[in-house]
Amino acid sequence: MRMTKQRKAIIDLFGQNDNQALNADMIHNMLGNEEMNLSTVYRNMDKLTELGLVQRIIINTVAYYCLANSTHRHFMLCTNCKKLIPIHCFLKKMLPALEEENDFSITSHDMTILGLCHTCKNIAG
Structure with missing residues (x-):
């Protein structure tokens, strides 16, 4: 997997927020529009989940994400x-x-x- 600038920004964001569970809108708002648009956030979250780097948690029909190396x-x-x-x-x-x-x-x-x-x-x- 290639660690793109956007994927690194997302991974860093989890680290800066104590691996708090975040949804795509939260990630987008925290990174800002100049970093990446919302559809890019969704694509990157899908890829990071597929690669096992991020865990997806569905809560009340909303997908939240946290780093997969965190405790269950x-x-x-x-x-x-x-x-x-x-x-x-x-x-x-x-x-x-x-x-x-x-x-x-x-x-x-x-x-x-x-x-x-x-x-x-x-x-x-």
């Missing part, structure tokens, strides 16, 4: 401000029992918890 995690999504809060995966310990009980081979899993973040909860309450 899930997210809480604030339904008001759309803030994503990463949480550790506590499902790993349950997966072997689920596989055995259901004669099923689990290849991946995903979970998103919806609610209100601390700020939005205090505004609403």
